[in-house]
Amino acid sequence: EPEVTQTPSHQVTQMGQEVILRCVPISNHLYFYWYRQILGQKVEFLVSFYNNEISEKSEIFDDQFSVERPDGSNFTLKIRSTKLEDSAMYFCASSEDRAHEQYFGPGTRLTVT
Amino acid sequence: QKEVEQNSGPLSVPEGAIASLNCTYSDRGSQSFFWYRQYSGKSPELIMSIYSNGDKEDGRFTAQLNKASQYVSLLIRDSQPSDSATYLCAVNRPGTASKLTFGTGTRLQVTL
Numbered sequence: 250e251p252e253v254t255q256t257p258s259h260q261v262t263q264m265g266q267e268v269i270l271r272c273v274p275i276s277n278h279l280y281f282y283w284y285r286q287i288l289g290q291k292v293e294f295l296v297s298f299y300n301n302e303i304s305e306k307s308e309i310f311d312d313q314f315s316v317e318r319p320d321g322s323n324f325t326l327k328i329r330s331t332k333l334e335d336s337a338m339y340f341c342a343s344s345e346d347r348a349h350e351q352y353f354g355p356g357t358r359l360t361v362t
Numbered sequence: 363q364k365e366v367e368q369n370s371g372p373l374s375v376p377e378g379a380i381a382s383l384n385c386t387y388s389d390r391g392s393q394s395f396f397w398y399r400q401y402s403g404k405s406p407e408l409i410m411s412i413y414s415n416g417d418k419e420d421g422r423f424t425a426q427l428n429k430a431s432q433y434v435s436l437l438i439r440d441s442q443p444s445d446s447a448t449y450l451c452a453v454n455r456p457g458t459a460s461k462l463t464f465g466t467g468t469r470l471q472v473t474l
Contacts, residue, residue: 280460292406292450294461305461340405347460348394348413353405 251275253354255341261360262331270326270357272341281324282342282351283316285309292340298324299347331361365389366453368465376473381438383468385451388432394454395427395434399447400467406450410436441472 254273262268274281283295297304298316306314315327324343328335338358342351367386375381383397394413398406410425412418412434418425424437434453438445448467454460 282461284462291466292452292462292464294463297461307461338405342462344460348454350396350408350411351460351462352408353398356405 251277253341253343253352255339255354255357257357258355259358259360261362264333264361265330268328268331268359270328270339270341270359272324272326272354273322274324274341274343275352276322278343278345278352280304280344280347280351281316281318282344283326284340284342284353285337286340286356287337295326295339304347328359331359333361335359336361364465365463366451366465368449368451368468370466371469372471373468374471374473375441377441377443379441381441381445381470381472383436383438383449383451383470385434385436385465386432387434387451387453387463389453389455389463390429390432392429392432392453392455395425396452396454396462397423397425397434397436398450398452398464399445400450401447406452406464409449438470441470443472443474446470446472 281298296306338356341354344351397410412425422439426435450467451465452462
């Protein structure tokens with residue numbers, strides 16, 4: 250069964266460093282998303298991406314964040330200068346259609362020290 | 363008012379019983395509704411989707427939607443210890459570029 254994959258599973262970085270989180274969405278899906286979940290809190294939307302551009306972004310997704318689909322399979326989230334409060338699980342998701350089911354990857358645990 | 367509200371629990375049910383999980387949402391324009399299961403330290407796993415009023419059954423799971431009351435529920439029949447997890451209600455309002463808005467989740471404990 251097709252699934253969303255993410256790498257790395259755990260990333261530790263120092264405050265101020267840049268990180269890139271990688272995702273491979275399900276191959277026939279057209280919509281891609283990033284969500285995050287701070288420990289003990291709810292899953293929060295960051296950004297949606299369709300047709301090689303951002304469809305929507307939340308207030309969390311400020312100028313420190315960017316997304317890219319560098320090739321036909323990968324979808325990346327870059328955080329330019331990490332802060333302590335960026336420590337969270339970051340989930341990539343994909344869907345065939347904007348109204349339909351979103352399937353989540355296993356997540357990347359980002360720890361900023 | 364929270365966009366998607368769930369009782370945080372824990373909801374404790376004995377093995378074999380029916381677990382009933384509830385969710386209310388505030389945006390009347392919401393059109394797609396999803397239940398995800400999340401084990402501790404893992405990612406959300408899609409359990410059910412429902413798009414129209416009424417019931418939708420899939421194996422031991424039944425999702426119920428009442429748009430007039432802005433209410434969606436999930437019933438789990440014959441609950442098993444492996445069902446012990448946090449159940450997340452998520453709502454999608456097309457026209458907002460399909461972002462999912464999640465509730466805080468209800469923790470379910472199935473006891474032996």
